Amino acid sequence: MLPSDRNKPASGLFVPDVDFHLGEKYCTAIRKARSQPFVIMRVRSPARMMALSRKNFLTCIFMVFMFYVVICLQELRRNVHIILEPHSPSTSVSRISTSSQSSQTEIYRIVGENGQNSVAREGDALHFGSVKTFTLHTASLTMHDQSGNEPNRESITPLQLNDLHISVKTSKKFHRQRLDIILQTWFKYAKNQTYFVTDEQDGEFQLKTDGHLIISSCSNSHHRKALCCKMAMELDFFSSLNKKWFCHFDDDNYVNVWNLLDMLRGYDYTGQWYLGKTSIKAPIEISHLKSTGEDQNAAFWFATGGAGFCLSHGLVEKMKPLTSGGKFMSIGEKIRLPDDVTIGYIVEHLLKVPLTIIERFHSHLEPLYLMDLETLKTQISFGYSTYRGNQMNRVSVSGWNSESDPTRFLSLDCLLRPDNEKGDCPTVTVSV
Numbered sequence: 001m002l003p004s005d006r007n008k009p010a011s012g013l014f015v016p017d018v019d020f021h022l023g024e025k026y027c028t029a030i031r032k033a034r035s036q037p038f039v040i041m042r043v044r045s046p047a048r049m050m051a052l053s054r055k056n057f058l059t060c061i062f063m064v065f066m067f068y069v070v071i072c073l074q075e076l077r078r079n080v081h082i083i084l085e086p087h088s089p090s091t092s093v094s095r096i097s098t099s100s101q102s103s104q105t106e107i108y109r110i111v112g113e114n115g116q117n118s119v120a121r122e123g124d125a126l127h128f129g130s131v132k133t134f135t136l137h138t139a140s141l142t143m144h145d146q147s148g149n150e151p152n153r154e155s156i157t158p159l160q161l162n163d164l165h166i167s168v169k170t171s172k173k174f175h176r177q178r179l180d181i182i183l184q185t186w187f188k189y190a191k192n193q194t195y196f197v198t199d200e201q202d203g204e205f206q207l208k209t210d211g212h213l214i215i216s217s218c219s220n221s222h223h224r225k226a227l228c229c230k231m232a233m234e235l236d237f238f239s240s241l242n243k244k245w246f247c248h249f250d251d252d253n254y255v256n257v258w259n260l261l262d263m264l265r266g267y268d269y270t271g272q273w274y275l276g277k278t279s280i281k282a283p284i285e286i287s288h289l290k291s292t293g294e295d296q297n298a299a300f301w302f303a304t305g306g307a308g309f310c311l312s313h314g315l316v317e318k319m320k321p322l323t324s325g326g327k328f329m330s331i332g333e334k335i336r337l338p339d340d341v342t343i344g345y346i347v348e349h350l351l352k353v354p355l356t357i358i359e360r361f362h363s364h365l366e367p368l369y370l371m372d373l374e375t376l377k378t379q380i381s382f383g384y385s386t387y388r389g390n391q392m393n394r395v396s397v398s399g400w401n402s403e404s405d406p407t408r409f410l411s412l413d414c415l416l417r418p419d420n421e422k423g424d425c426p427t428v429t430v431s432v
Contacts, residue, residue, distance in 0.1 A: 276303020302344020
């Protein structure tokens with residue numbers, strides 16, 4: 001799906017629909033292309049082009065050809081896409097993997113009319129009835145998240161795992177109970193990107209996490225002050241890094257790192273993005289005192305920390321005047337609410353940046369036992385909890401016995417691994 005005129009890329013040249021309106025506008029566009037880092041050109045569907053007169057149709061084809069030639073001559077060939085727009089709005093193009101050690105070619109998934117599905121590499125031409133998509137050269141496309149949200153921007157450079165900073169809030173009293181499970185499962189896929197913010201030194205887990213245990217001076221309680229204290233440290237630590245995305249999770253989350261990365265590739269990290277999922281059905285409403293002593297009412301959404309949320313680098317930079325140097329804790333104290341709600345207050349209420357709902361984040365507050373196999377494979381985060389005394393709310397997967405895997409995260413990890421990496425995993429099935 002290509003960006004519309006209101007959703008242009010952050011930089012580079014976007015040439016709108018090519019039809020019979022040719023002439024000086026497109027000559028100017030071609031001249032401008034010489035100085036642009038990348039170019040995207042969209043061409044109308046064949047049926048629409050054939051509806052034009054023969055002369056205009058041939059002129060249009062000639063202009064597309066000349067556009068490509070000119071860009072090649074300007075040595076921008078590696079960053080050019082010419083995509084023939086499909087008939088159906090349901091047709092989409094998205095990247096499904098990035099360059100690997102064995103290949104430097106981007107791979108794309110094209111989903112056409114009637115759900116037709118295929119993959120293509122750079123240079124391939126695909127046919128889906130009326131749809132023909134040419135992917136001439138590697139460049140990043142605007143993609144859709146599973147939730148149906150359409151990002152407003154596109155990144156020029158494909159996002160890599162090392163562009164992420166994954167921050168997990170924990171406490172020493174939970175290191176053995178919760179961190180051990182994370183270290184045995186999803187931490188293995190993002191060792192260099194994942195850090196744990198805790199409240200006491202722990203030599204054993206400092207070693208197990210490869211030195212990624214960050215010791216704060218915060219209390220080990222679950223009080224809002226302690227929670228805001230740790231979140232303030234998480235944000236300050238992220239600001240000291242050269243990373244594109246800050247993603248926060250709790251120590252009772254399982255994170256599908258690859259689905260997280262794939263989702264973030266649809267958003268521009270230089271923009272202001274607040275991605276997560278609410279746990280309430282209506283915006284939270286609070287009343288507090290302004291600096292003038294007057295009452296101020298505020299209504300805003302917030303992403304629950306129990307499911308995880310992500311902030312773009314651009315948004316964190318905009319938040320800095322309100323969060324650095326102890327200010328985050330001061331705001332949390334003023335509104336007397338915990339860390340995830342304070343994030344929502346700052347982002348949605350003070351900065352006027354709306355929360356973008358990502359349905360693939362999940363907390364312990366949801367009925368996780370209802371997820372079937374296909375759903376489990378596409379989600380980003382999971383939680384677990386106990387309810388009604390001793391009943392567990394967790395994903396319904398078999399595998400390891402309940403004594404060795406009470407959270408089901410070990411079994412879930414086995415389920416989600418590629419077949420050639422299952423090792424000593426037992427057979428895992430989903431029972432919903």
